[in-house]
Amino acid sequence: MSDLSNLDFDSMTPAEFEQYLPELFASGEGGKLSEDPRLATFLSANPDCAALVRDLETIADTAKNLLVSEQEPSDSVWSNIANKLQQQSGDDEPVDLSE
């Protein structure tokens, strides 16, 4: 990946920005890239790049909300699990696995 340590944020080109963007996002530590003071001058001079950063942040932020959106498996999943565990228990005493 790209090394950010020697990068001149103010004078980089959009192409260089594209090259460094994955690392810039990864090094953000949860902060917003659009609010990174190192990028303020560059982003104000390159509105398309600023729009890109905002869009990718929107996508990443919305993705966090997907974690609380859950789907329910069908009841047959637990039935199958219970049946397999009872089969595995073999000659042992019966296992009551009612959910």
Place this chain on the structure above:
Amino acid sequence: MGLQGLQTMQTKPNAGLFKRNPPIAGEAEAIERAKNGDPDAFSKLYSLHKRRVYTLCLRMLGNVSEAEDMTQEAFLHLFRKLGSFRGESAFSTWLHRLTVNLVLMHLRKKGLQLVSLEETINPSEEDAPKRDFGSRDTQLAGSVDRVTLERAVASLPPGYRMVFVLHDVEGFEHNEIATMLECSTGNSKSQLHKARLKLRELLRHPDQLPELESSREVVQ
């Protein structure tokens, strides 16, 4: 990484995932009772975690039938391995890693086993995001709603979808993803970036996104 690797990854607690996966009331007691063979306790663990595990499988596989099969496998594996859980990470984090590794093993068995996942998860040229990433005609109109993003994620090429779900939805770090996918950290970062760029493209035309397979959604 095989399931053995899962055990070693457990030894390094991840504060971020503890934060995202806080302990659930009654879970610790259920774990201890289930370790001692209490079937009611295992049933409770299933009830507590079935939705998260199933949804993770569904997002990674994009297929209801396969997702249900892998959910079943994950809990059967959990039943066998529960004794090795030492509580050094959140139980849900441990269970999700177990599930991710089972899904990855399943995918490799389906055809990815002869070459490294790093190569095979790279999508074809036509699936890759366009290079004019910064032009105005690729910009989003505004906010993105959750359901539309879910549909767009389901439309991603498998490799992109995998990294995006693991990082942006599940909250795994790049080094963890690299270990699980057997790729470099740089590759994980690059794949995530391409996935987000591809999503940006897809989200500009939400009317063209396919409907999701029907499932019973539970929003917490």
